[in-house]
Amino acid sequence: MEIFKKIGFVILAGSAILAALIFYSLNIPHKRSANIVERGVQMVFAPVMKPAARVSGFFEDAWDNYLDLVGVRQENLRLRDEIKGLNARIVSAGEAVIANQRLEKLLGMRGSVREPTLTVSVVGEDLSSWFRTVVIDQGSSSGIAEGMPVIAADGVVGQIVKVAPTTSRVLLLTDHTSGIAATIQRSRARGVVKGKGQGLCSLEFTTRDEDVKVGDLVITSGIGGVFLKGIPIGEVTMVKRGEYGIFQTVTIRPFANIAHLEEALVVLRMPHD
Amino acid sequence: MIRNAAALFALILAVVLQTSVLPLHVAGPFKPDLLLVAMVYLALRGPVAQGAFLAWTLGLIKDVFSGLYLGLNAFSFLIIFLVITSISDLLYAESGELFVVTVSAATLACVTANLVLLLMLTYTPGITYSMAAGLLPHLLANAFAASLVTLLPVFTSPQEVI
Numbered sequence: 446m447e448i449f450k451k452i453g454f455v456i457l458a459g460s461a462i463l464a465a466l467i468f469y470s471l472n473i474p475h476k477r478s479a480n481i482v483e484r485g486v487q488m489v490f491a492p493v494m495k496p497a498a499r500v501s502g503f504f505e506d507a508w509d510n511y512l513d514l515v516g517v518r519q520e521n522l523r524l525r526d527e528i529k530g531l532n533a534r535i536v537s538a539g540e541a542v543i544a545n546q547r548l549e550k551l552l553g554m555r556g557s558v559r560e561p562t563l564t565v566s567v568v569g570e571d572l573s574s575w576f577r578t579v580v581i582d583q584g585s586s587s588g589i590a591e592g593m594p595v596i597a598a599d600g601v602v603g604q605i606v607k608v609a610p611t612t613s614r615v616l617l618l619t620d621h622t623s624g625i626a627a628t629i630q631r632s633r634a635r636g637v638v639k640g641k642g643q644g645l646c647s648l649e650f651t652t653r654d655e656d657v658k659v660g661d662l663v664i665t666s667g668i669g670g671v672f673l674k675g676i677p678i679g680e681v682t683m684v685k686r687g688e689y690g691i692f693q694t695v696t697i698r699p700f701a702n703i704a705h706l707e708e709a710l711v712v713l714r715m716p717h718d
Numbered sequence: 719m720i721r722n723a724a725a726l727f728a729l730i731l732a733v734v735l736q737t738s739v740l741p742l743h744v745a746g747p748f749k750p751d752l753l754l755v756a757m758v759y760l761a762l763r764g765p766v767a768q769g770a771f772l773a774w775t776l777g778l779i780k781d782v783f784s785g786l787y788l789g790l791n792a793f794s795f796l797i798i799f800l801v802i803t804s805i806s807d808l809l810y811a812e813s814g815e816l817f818v819v820t821v822s823a824a825t826l827a828c829v830t831a832n833l834v835l836l837l838m839l840t841y842t843p844g845i846t847y848s849m850a851a852g853l854l855p856h857l858l859a860n861a862f863a864a865s866l867v868t869l870l871p872v873f874t875s876p877q878e879v880i
Contacts, residue, residue: 569737569783574747574852575845576785580737606786614783621842622786642848704746 544707550598551708558596558673562710563587565595568612577620577640578603579706584611592671592716597709600677600700601625601665605711613711617703618678619644626668627678632656635666636695638678644703646679648695657684657695671716729779732756737783747855750863753780754828757795758821759867761802762809773799787840794831798824814868821864825857 472480479487548564555562569580583589585608595602595615603623607614616623619640627638627648634655636648651657661681667674683696732752740749753776760769760776777795781788802820809816833849836842867873 570741572733572736572749572751572753572780572784573791574749574856575848578785580783616786621845621848622840639843641844643851 547598547708551710554596554598555710558676558710558712560673560712560714562712563589564708565613565711566708567706575621575642577617577623577642577703578606578614579617581613581615581709581711582611583711584609584613586610588713589613589711590715593714594672594676594712594716595709596676596712597701597706599702600679601672602701602703602706602709604671615709618646618699618701619703625672625678626666627663628666629655629657629681630662630664631658632661635668638663638697641696644699645682646697646699648681648697649692651693651695652691653686653693655693657681657693659684663697669716673712673714729753729756729776733779733783744859745855747852748859749856750859751780751825751828751856752863753777753791754795754824754860755821755863755867757799758802758817758824758864759873761799762806762817762820766803769803770796770799787836790832790835791828793835794828797831798827801827812874814865814873817868817873818861818864822857822861825860826853829853829856 551564555564563583565581565583567579568582571578581595589605589608591605591608593605595605601618603615603617603620604625605613606616617640618625618638619642621640621642623638623640625638626635628635629648629651632655634651634657636651636655638646639649641647648657648663659681663678663681665672665674665676665678677700679697679699681695682698683694685694687694736749736752757773757776760772764772774792774796777792778789780791780795784791802824809820829849833846836845
């Protein structure tokens, strides 16, 4: 009985294998169209497969996005820091370019002065609003002394009035107490440039008959021994001659950008040298 | 000791702010006179004897960083200090509004005293016009600075300074 069971199983398995083989051999495609079985199975599974594919795609995307998101916050912070750093570098590069232009001009002025000079930076302004002085970052330890002239790339700035070992104060030419001997370059008319406050100066003690016109260049005359001769001071912006009086009223706009002065040259030359 | 150190730090801060920081951000006439504000605070809250010397010193420090005449503001500050202390007993010194009004009055007094001294003792043509032109902005800036001081915790503290 047992032996029949074993033989039966072998025959059944062999038949199944043979049937599968025959089924396979019958379906070796002569033409690539789906047969009825394929179509039937596909029709049964199609409604399930499409949503399954969508859900699977959703989860795949979610997983990929999650993987992408890991570290994004850190990367974002790093990139923000990088942007800040780059912006700071752009600003400092722009500042360096501007400073370079300023210093180049100052160097040009330095070359035209026949005396030793010292480049200084402005580190402070006058505490009050009506006096016009600035504090510079060099003092007596650098050889600066009271009375030395101070010039910028565009022209005269003023004169050293107070000196400490490491800082000094410069009386600007726009201060009411400042006075610089000057000449009109074109007509050689002489006068004294006095500060008027408010960023302007006036040429005083120029007699009515002297030839002064709007647009004339005012330069130092060298008289008095403080400033060297021929340093530009400013430009005449207004001339008024009244009916009476000995002198004319001449207003001058200084060339040096006093309000935004950052660097200047101290001419290391004692007055009356 | 700590109070003195804090006061010294505040003084240095005020000078640095006024000379190097504020001029970069504030138009010239709108620079507040922080030393004057400090002097008024001292006059309203401090003892007379030490306060008078301190007021004179504050003025002297201002002179070191301003103009050509050492002692000009020192003198003005001392006079204003003595005037304020002479009437401070009659005033409610803890009031913020009164402090702002006193600083404004002290600003006017300081400018007037400076102008009189300059005209009497020096040759500074045109200074009257400059001072007059800058007076109103200066007054407003000082009043604003004083109003900020009233917000500080040190102002509301009932203790006397020094």
